[in-house]
Amino acid sequence: MTASAALGDGEAAGLRRRVAAFLHRHARVRLSLLLSAPLAWLGLAYLGSLAALFVTAFWSTDTFTGDLVKVFTWANFQDLVTGEVYRTVALRSLWVAAAVTVIDLVIAFPMAFAMAKLASPRSQRWLVILVLTPLWASYLVKAYAWRVLLSSGGILGWGYGLTATIATLSYLWLPYMILPIYAGLERLPNALLDASGDLGARGWRTFRTVVWPLTFPAVVAGSIFTFSLSLGDYITVKIVGGKSQLIGNVVYDNIGAANNLPFAAAVATVPVLIMLVYLAAVRRTGALDNL
Amino acid sequence: MPDQAVSLRGLRKSFGSVEAVAGVDLDVADGEFFAMLGPSGSGKTTVLRMIAGFESPTAGTVELAGRDVTRLAPFERDVNTVFQDYALFPHMSVLENVEYGLRVKKVARSPRRERALEALRSVRLEGFDKRRPGQLSGGQRQRVALARALVNRPRVLLLDEPLGALDLKLREEMQVELKAIQREVGITFLFVTHDQEEALTMSDRVAVFNQGRIEQIGTPAEIYERPASAFVAGFVGTSNLISGEAARAVLGKEGTFSVRPEKLRVVAGDGETPGPDEHSASGTVSEVVYAGPATRFVVDLDAGVRLIALQQNLQVSSMDVMGLRGTRVSLVWHRRHEFAIADVSLAVPREAAHP
DSSP states (O other): OOHHHHHHHHHHHHHHHHHHHHHHHOHHHHHHHHHHHHHHIIIIIIIHHHHHHHHHTTOEEOTTTOOEEOSOOSHHHHHHHHOHHHHHHHHHHHHHHHHHHHHHHHHHHHHHHIIIIISOHHHHHHHHHHHHHHHHSOHHHHHHHHHHHHSTTSSSOOOSSHHHHHHHHHHHHHHHHHHHHHHHHHHSOHHHHHHHHHTTOOHHHHIIIIIHHHHHHHHHHHHHHHHHHHHHOOHHHHHHOTTOOOHHHHHHHHHTTSOOHHHHHHHHHHHHHHHHHHHHHHHHTTTTTTO | OTTEEEEEEEEEEEETTEEEEEEEEEEEETTOEEEEEOOTTSSHHHHHHHHHTSSOOSEEEEEETTEEOTTOOGGGSSEEEEOTTOOOOTTSOHHHHHHHHHHHTTOOHHHHHHHHHHHHHHTTOTTOTTSOGGGSOHHHHHHHHHHHHHTTOOSEEEEESTTTTSOHHHHHHHHHHHHHHHHHHOOEEEEEESOHHHHHHHOSEEEEEETTEEEEEEOHHHHHHSOSSHHHHHHSSOOOEEEHHHHHHHHSSSSEEEEOGGGOEEEESSOOOOOTTEEEEEEEEEEEEEETTEEEEEEEETTSOEEEEEEEOSSOOHHHHHTTTTOEEEEEEEGGGEEEESOOOSSSOOOOSOO
């Protein structure tokens, strides 16, 4: 190594150290550097697109040319509220999302409890991997696999329709319910379960008064996943839903076949509003205070 | 045996190939303050958990007040536990925590509240009933845990390292307080600790655990003054073992003997003539540790053993004692303070030294 190269190394190291020292002394600069990328993403890409959606919902299309008319109008929302079909579809979507959430919760809680509290550390790892495995397979493949299962000649043979949609969605989103509840139960100290039994409580009582209240935030987190994913889905419905339509299909059809982007945007605000109402309701229970 | 609060017979517990508890027999009398003392991994906590019902024994029986409860669930046993990290329910107020056991037993609202507030009074936590556990200090949480267990008036109160998480000052306060509370309520206290001082100061009797077995059961004085094994001598206090060649040279007899550090008198200079009932040995001070009220001298005897002597700092200061490193001294002690120890090897586990 030549002398000048060695000197260059020394200078680079010195500069690095000066920068590091500067950042160490200026905590605010450090924090803003750390947060700049996530904040830019959140601000522009995430909230920006939501804002664009919201603005678009108040525009309309020219019925003759199909061009966007960027003039404020309530027309889309009026159609949405007055149209019998849309109310039916919205209620149906709500019902499907709620059913999927409840089914997933009923399956996921015992599963997560067994994983977090009963399994040995070794089998715990394996169970987590097993729960995650279906997420590695393509969504479409899984949905079509259910189509085969449900077809009149298939193993289940239920045929297509709302029941089929609910079953398939419950299967697809189950890991999103198991994992948060599993994490929540992992955080719950075993000593609390011991303490409850020690004070005379049987299993069910301990579940009601200790386990459930302390894991409720995790259940809420899981339900947000299953609920919102179900509410926005349109592919599964297309594959196994038969003739029934959900909000997602209305959005999809208005973007595609009907070429009415503003109306699609207006429809798309419905799930957003439902989720906001849901979160506000959950917040009122105080379940998120302990997060 | 109606007077026994707890009786353990041939109690064993294996986790896989590890035998955590390897045959424990123990009787704890009604109203006793009993300590299970031992290093971590000695099986004392597992024994406690088997008495509470959180673990079921591989073999042996657990009796509470003469009733075999070996196969009963925790909620069927008349014991309550104060957990090591207190295990307070974080989503309930202090009052709700204390009321929990009574609520489960369907005690009506007003007597329930009354008893809970009374229990909080007895641990000096009046006015804290509406707080959450997260808003309390470690010592306060410890007392809530105590109240939550005591309010059920159990036959036996189990305490798992109850003071382990507290700082020294608070721990000393709580030692006195726990003792007072136990005297007040008259409930049998059975507590687990690895702190020998805690065990000696608080309990009526102590069981010393080692490798899943009990080495010795006795009063604190018996355990300290007459340890039954080298392990007990070493774990409870400093053992100061004199054995083999050194025992022959210094004491003129065969075997292994132990003298407690505070029983040794440090005399400056060589060849101090001992009194009629005394032994003495000369050596060199290799280390002086000044510890406020007392000073520890590490002395290498000419006979080839190292003894530790503890001297009260009655008149001296650190300036005086520090200069003693490397000087010649004699250690003098009364013969009745040297006691023979049955086994030599510390490593080999042995059968419990009691019936």
